[in-house]
Amino acid sequence: MADVFTILIVAILVVFLFDFFNGFHDAANAIATIVATKVLTPTKAVAMAAAGNFVGMVFITNAIAETIGKGIIDTNVLGVNALPLGEAAFFHSMAIIMGGVVGAIVWDLVTWLWGLPTSSSHALIGGIIGAAALAAGPGSILLPSTTNMLLFVFVTGMTFVLGAASFFAYDVIIRRHRPTLGMTILAGLLTGLLPAVILGKILLKGLVQIVVYMVAAPLVGLVFAFGLALVVIRLFRRHTPTKVNHEFKRLQLVSSFFYSVTHGTNDAQKGMGIITLILIIAAIGPPWGPPLGQFAVPFWVIVGAHASISLGTFFGGWRIVRTMSQRVTHLRPWQGFSAETGGGIALASSALAGIPVSTTHVIASAIMGVGATKRLSAVRWGVARRIFWAWIITIPASAGVGMAAYGAMRLLFGV
Numbered sequence: 188m189a190d191v192f193t194i195l196i197v198a199i200l201v202v203f204l205f206d207f208f209n210g211f212h213d214a215a216n217a218i219a220t221i222v223a224t225k226v227l228t229p230t231k232a233v234a235m236a237a238a239g240n241f242v243g244m245v246f247i248t249n250a251i252a253e254t255i256g257k258g259i260i261d262t263n264v265l266g267v268n269a270l271p272l273g274e275a276a277f278f279h280s281m282a283i284i285m286g287g288v289v290g291a292i293v294w295d296l297v298t299w300l301w302g303l304p305t306s307s308s309h310a311l312i313g314g315i316i317g318a319a320a321l322a323a324g325p326g327s328i329l330l331p332s333t334t335n336m337l338l339f340v341f342v343t344g345m346t347f348v349l350g351a352a353s354f355f356a357y358d359v360i361i362r363r364h365r366p367t368l369g370m371t372i373l374a375g376l377l378t379g380l381l382p383a384v385i386l387g388k389i390l391l392k393g394l395v396q397i398v399v400y401m402v403a404a405p406l407v408g409l410v411f412a413f414g415l416a417l418v419v420i421r422l423f424r425r426h427t428p429t430k431v432n433h434e435f436k437r438l439q440l441v442s443s444f445f446y447s448v449t450h451g452t453n454d455a456q457k458g459m460g461i462i463t464l465i466l467i468i469a470a471i472g473p474p475w476g477p478p479l480g481q482f483a484v485p486f487w488v489i490v491g492a493h494a495s496i497s498l499g500t501f502f503g504g505w506r507i508v509r510t511m512s513q514r515v516t517h518l519r520p521w522q523g524f525s526a527e528t529g530g531g532i533a534l535a536s537s538a539l540a541g542i543p544v545s546t547t548h549v550i551a552s553a554i555m556g557v558g559a560t561k562r563l564s565a566v567r568w569g570v571a572r573r574i575f576w577a578w579i580i581t582i583p584a585s586a587g588v589g590m591a592a593y594g595a596m597r598l599l600f601g602v
Contacts, residue, residue, distance in 0.1 A: 191274060191277055191278075191469070194277075194278060194281050194600070195281075195465065195469050195471075197285075198281050198284060198285050198465050199462055199465060201285055201288050201289065201292075202288055202458045202461045202462050202465070203458065203462075203491055203492070203495045204292065204495075205288050205291055205292050205295075205307075205311065205458055205461075206454075206455065206457075206458040206491075206492050206495035206496045206499065207495045207496070207498055207499040208292050208295045208296065208299075208307070208499060209295065209307040209308075209454055209457070209458070209495075209496055209499060210237075210240060210454075210495065210496035210497060210498065210499025210500035210501075210503060211295075211299070211499035211500070211502055211503050212295045212298070212299050212305075212307050212499075212503075213307055213450065213454065213499075213500070213503075213546060213547060214233060214236065214499070214500045214503020218232035218233055218235075218236050218443070218447075218503075219550065219554065220439070220443065220518055220522075220523035220526050220527055220550075220554060221439055221440075221443040221523055221527070223518040223523065224436070224439060224518050224519060224520045224522070224523040226436045226439050226440065226443075226520060226523070227440075227443075232443070233500060233501055233503055234501065235440075235443065235444060235447065236443070236447040236450075236500050236503075237447075237497040237498070237500040237501040238444075238447070238497070239443075239444045239445075239446070239447025239448045239450070239451060240447055240448075240450060240451030240454075240455070240493060240496045240497040240500050241451060241493050241494060241496075241497040242447075242448050242451065243447075243448045243449065243450065243451025243452035243453075243455060243493060244451065244452070244455065244489050244490065244492075244493040245448075246448075246449075246452045246535075246538065248452070248456075248538055248539060248541075249456065249459070249460075249482070249483065249484050250456075250538065250539065250540065250541025251453065251456035251457065251460065251537075251538060251541055251542070251543050252456040252457070252459040252460035252463060252482075252484050253460060253482050253541065254460070254541050254542070254543055255311070255312075255456065255457050255460030255461060255543055256460035256461065256463055256464040256482055257464070257482060258329065258392065258393060259312055259315055259316065259328070259329060259393060259394065259397070260315060260316065260319040260327050260328055260329060260393075261319075261323075261326075261327050261328075261329060262464070264280075264283065264319055264322060264323040264327045265280040265283060265284070265464070265468055266280055266468065267464075267467060267468060270467075270468070270470055271470045272468065272470075275602055277468065277469065278600040278601075278602045279322070279597070279600075279602045280468050281465070281468075281596070281600070282318075282322075282593055282596035282597045282599075282600055282602060283315075283318045283319055283322050283593060283596075284315070284318075284461065284464065284465060284468075285592070285596050286314070286317075286318035286589055286590070286592040286593025286594070286595070286596045287311065287314035287315030287316075287317065287318040287319070287589045287592070287593070288311065288314060288315075288461060289314070289588075289589075289592040289595075289596075290310075290313070290314030290317060290318065290585050290586070290587075290588035290589030290590075290591070290592045290593075291307065291310040291311040291313070291314040291315075291585055291588075291589070293585075293588045293592070294310040294313070294314070294581065294584060294585040294588055295307050295310055298577065298581075301577075305547065305577045305581050306401075306545035306546075306547045306548060306581055307454065307457075307545075307547070308453075308454065308457055308543055308544070308545050308546070308547075309397075309401060309545055309581045309582050309585070310581055310582075310585040311457050311461075311585075312394075312397055312543070312582060312585075313581060313582035313583065313584070313585030313586040313589060314585045314586065314588065314589030314592070315589065316328055316394060316582070316586050316589070317585065317586030317587060317588070317589030317590040317593070318589040318590060318592065318593035320586070320590070321589075321590040321593055321594070322593060328393060328394050329392055329393025329394065330392070330393050330394060330395055331390060331391045331392050331393065331395055331396070335390040335391065336390070336391070336395060338386075338390060339383075339386050339387065339390045339391060339399075342382055342386060343379045343382050343383045343386065344379075346375075346378050346379040346382050347375040347376065347378060347379040348375065349375075349378060350374050350375040350376075350377065350378020350379060351371050351372065351374055351375030351378070353374070353378075354366065354370070354371055354374030354375070355371050355374075358370075376402075376406055377406060377410065380403060380406050380407065380410065383399060383402075383403055384400075384403055384407070387399045387400060387403070388540065388542070397543065398582075400537075400542050400543075400544050401544075401545065401548070401582075403544075404533070404537070404544035404545055404548045404549055404552075405545075405548040405549065405551065405552035406552065407533045407537075407544075407549065407552075408529060408530050408533050408548065408549035408550065408551075408552040408553040408556065409552040409553060409555060409556035409559075410529075410556070411528075411529030411530065411532055411533050411553065411556075412525050412526045412528075412529030412530060412552075412553035412554070412556035412557050413529075413556035413557065413559060413560060414529070415525040415528055415529045416521075416522060416525040416526075416529075416556065416557040416560045417560055419521050419524070419525055420560065423521070428519075431520075431521055432519055432520045432521065435519075435520035435521040435523075435524050436520045438520075438524050439520050439523045439524045439527065442523070442524045442527035442528045442531065443523070443527050445527065445528065445531045446527040446528075446530055446531040446534070446550070447500075448531075449530075449531045449534035449535045449538065449546075450534060450546045451493055451496055451497070452534070452535070452538050453534045453537065453538050453543075453544070453546055454496055454546055455489070455492040455493045455495075455496050456492075456538070456543075457543065458492040458495065458496075459484045459488050459489060459492045460484075462484075462488045462491075462492070463477055463482060463483070463484050463485070463488060466485070466488075467482070473485075475487070518554070518557070518558070522557040522558070522560075523557075525553075525556075525557045526550065526553040526554050526556070526557045527550075527553070529553050529556070529557075530546075530549045530550045530553040533549050533553075534546060534549055
């Protein structure tokens with residue numbers, strides 16, 4: 188059996204490896220639009236995105252890291268409230284954490300091979316949930332109270348029905364047009380978006396809150412990008428396409444870098460939260476660990492997480508670039524600017540609120556949003572549906588892999 192110090196170092200390195208694959212897998216998020224519009228070559232775009240990911244650490248917020256570290260599963264399962272742990276208990280806690288992280292890495296690699304822009308964030312969440320559920324049962328997963336859940340479903344359900352019914356009536360009575368089921372559902376989802384975001388933060392917690400924002404995040408990205416694209420169309424309607432594209436090629440450099448920065452800020456915090464949790468379980472205090480009784484991310488962890496994601500982005504996933512930049516919709520520079528800026532605003536807001544949304548979901552939907560300003564058929568919805576189903580299966584699939592990885596870790600550690 189390995190000693191405690193060796194397991195501690197290996198666990199931290201595994202999390203940094205996850206951050207690397209996170210950047211590798213999500214490279215397309217920051218560069219898809221700027222590559223699609225041919226403002227930069229893929230190599231230059233990747234280099235700029237990597238730099239932006241590292242700069243993301245200047246936004247000093249640990250809100251998402253705290254959510255990941257102690258807002259998904261009951262930390263009593265890991266012995267956080269029974270420190271210091273004995274050697275066997277420590278190894279068991281590390282088996283749960285490493286099982287979850289390894290599960291996320293495996294799922295990232297599988298979807299990279301398939302060329303699908305799935306969420307590394309949700310893969311990590313799924314892996315941790317799977318490992319914890321197998322180790323301590325489903326009760327270890329944090330869930331809101333039944334009352335809060337019913338109140339949330341009632342309010343958001345009513346706004347969904349109101350929005351869908353209003354759109355249906357408008358299309359039938361005013362436009363004399365038969366609305367499609369998809370557009371009616373989308374109208375209801377957009378109407379329920381604001382109450383869902385607000386009430387989700389107030390009433391929900393743990394897995395249910397994450398699932399709610401899993402649905403809300405792409406809608407937020409779509410709305411921001413769609414709205415910004417409409418503003419751009421209005422402001423530049425009297426300019427020639429050549430002049431508009433020329434000006435927005437410059438602006439897109441700024442918007443792409445901005446999105447890369449917010450991507451780094453958002454995604455690096457997932458690994459930061461896990462490593463801080465590991466340091467707390469190992470009872471590592473200052474200067475290498477957080478102060479006793481506090482969930483504070485040490486500076487070296489912040490630098491390491493951002494550096495790992497930046498390196499991963501630099502070597503990042505060209506298969507996914509092709510899906511994101513070419514197959515979803517055809518983009519021009521002003522559309523790329525709108526998608527990146529709208530997506531960046533959504534990510535910055537979620538980072539400040541401590542909501543672990545998927546950067547992949549946000550940018551994919553933002554691209555669809557700007558494509559839809561022209562006409563709905565401009566978005567290749569067949570590819571969009573393929574991406575959507577990949578999103579749906581990420582948490583349960585990575586949870587299954589996390590369970591298997593946890594079992595393997597227990598055998599490896601002899602606990």
